[in-house]
Amino acid sequence: MAFNLFVLPGIVVVLGARSSRSWITFREWEWMLSGFQNLEVVTHWGEAYHGYWVTDVNKFNPRFGNAADLKALSKAVHDRGMLLMVDIVVNFAASLSTETSAAALAPQNLTFKKPEHYHPLCLIDYNWQDSVERCWMGDGYVPLMDYNTENAEVQNTLNTMIKNLVTTYGIDGLRIDAAKHVPKPFWTNFCAAAGVFCIGEAYQSDVAPLFPSFLADYQKSKSLDSLLNYAAFFNGVKNAFQVPGRANMKDMAAAMTQYTAQFPDPGVLGNFLSNHDVSRFRSVTASDSVAYNALVWQHLFDGLPITYYGEEQEIKSGSSDPDQRQALWATGMGNYSTTTKT
């Protein structure tokens, strides 16, 4: 399939085309679209530079603009024959407290203010999917208060929010953050309310044989149209193209065969070499020729090639947080140039 997701916070870029139109996305739509309101304090872990500490999905992050800016962006994107995809965070709200009493919630900048809007506090046991869906991410410094997505009021608020967002701003697709932390039936209704293509993030560093079927269940159950292809990434890409590494193309072939059989529609999976949660590809692949081979796989194999910003500059730094999320221009990351390689 010839369409390409270009992940870039802060500016509009596009590669590829499908039906004369192209997709773009960005790892953090607040950066680009003045998205959801974030925690606005300096925490133990610093500021919400990554944009994932959302507090209120009904407010834009004023650091990145306002409603008029988003409309202008959407128009500019569509005027170029491109489509607009946004990153959506609706699994939790960031807080400085684990208290979910009405009194503790009242003074915070939150979408949801009732205790029943949140799951009771518990820490995730990643071996138990029910716990992954109902317990909390984050930590004692910045608890991520898990929305009770089985609650009708929570469902109605989020479904209405996404419907309005998509229609008001002409959004063409959603990249759904932390999809595996929310029960599947929620996504079925949420994506139906949005009425646009939904690609979900179900991050799993597990290489167990059952892993592709875990991912495939989201597509089989029609909860999500597509998944970021962590099956190919962990079972294939890393084994085949990381240098130094195993250089094992057999693993790659096995992973491809295995997941292609599991997904009803493997042709819409998002194939990536890196993103903001894993090491930048060129920071773990020292060989130019192997890196180019990986790009060939990514662009020729069935699926949607996702280009993470900076890959086009062959940025070699960024093996761990926060460097893999660094600003491209301000820091001169990877010797980025606006006059060469562009």
Ligand SMILES: *[C@@H]1O[C@H](CO)[C@@H](O)[C@H](O)[C@H]1NC(C)=O
């Ligand atoms: C809540 O919003 C106010 C007004 O925008 C802001 O000054 C304050 O820092 C916010 N609090 C948090 C914890 O984000």
Ligand SMILES: *[C@@H]1O[C@H](CO)[C@@H](O)[C@H](O)[C@H]1NC(C)=O
């Ligand atoms: C930037 O360029 C210099 C000189 O060519 C090089 O030594 C350095 O590694 C480059 N930095 C990055 C992050 O690629």
